Amino acid sequence: MPNQQTWKDPSPESWAEQLLAHIRVHVSTELDALEEYQAIARESPDEHVRYVIELIMEDEERHHRLFDQFANALELSVTGLELTPRTPPWGGVHGKERLLAVTHRLLNLERDDIQMLEALKVQLETVAHHTLWGLLITIMEMDTRKHIAMLQSLERLVEDSVDLETET
Numbered sequence: 001m002p003n004q005q006t007w008k009d010p011s012p013e014s015w016a017e018q019l020l021a022h023i024r025v026h027v028s029t030e031l032d033a034l035e036e037y038q039a040i041a042r043e044s045p046d047e048h049v050r051y052v053i054e055l056i057m058e059d060e061e062r063h064h065r066l067f068d069q070f071a072n073a074l075e076l077s078v079t080g081l082e083l084t085p086r087t088p089p090w091g092g093v094h095g096k097e098r099l100l101a102v103t104h105r106l107l108n109l110e111r112d113d114i115q116m117l118e119a120l121k122v123q124l125e126t127v128a129h130h131t132l133w134g135l136l137i138t139i140m141e142m143d144t145r146k147h148i149a150m151l152q153s154l155e156r157l158v159e160d161s162v163d164l165e166t167e168t
Contacts, residue, residue: 016074016077016078017078019074020071020074020075020078023067023070023071023074024071026067027064027067027068027071030060030063030064030067031064033060034057034060034061034064037053037056037057037060038057040053041053041054041057048132051132052132052135055139066087068085069085069086069087070086070087072084072085072086072087073086073087073089090157090161091161091164092161092162092163092164093158093161093162093163093164094163094164094165095163095165096158096161096162096163096165096166097163099158100155100158100159103151103154103155103158104155106147106151107148107151107152107155110144110147110148110151111148113144114141114144114145114148117137117140117141117144118141120137121134121137121138121141124137
């Protein structure tokens with residue numbers, strides 16, 4: 001199996017170190033926000049308030065985990081220190097054409113899902129201000145748009161990658 005490429009910053013004292021410092025400040029700020037959310041969730045007597053706050057906390061916890069992985073990958077670039085978990089380096093892919101075909105199918109499914117969610121949101125307009133259902137559909141729509149952006153990014157990366165199955 002060919003070696004995966006490890007990204008190396010050409011000027012570690014400028015760009016990567018500044019980015020790493022920025023990420024660390026952001027993680028610290030997010031931790032402060034997470035503590036506030038945890039306090040609200042713990043102290044609120046209202047089930048619907050706790051429900052919404054817990055949804056936010058799930059996102060904040062994921063953000064924290066992703067920033068930690070990002071920072072660990074940058075740390076490798078800046079200092080050579082291998083911290084885990086970290087975002088994996090991008091390399092070639094196995095079965096490029098198959099992966100592109102699956103990515104295209106998933107993009108179409110996600111786009112169809114956006115249309116179904118928009119139709120559902122219209123059906124819920126009469127109760128949107130009295131239930132959490134409209135909010136949940138909005139969250140799902142935002143997640144679906146995020147999935148589309150992720151798949152489009154994956155598609156671009158795969159298109160520019162070497163197919164490791166056809167390399168000899």
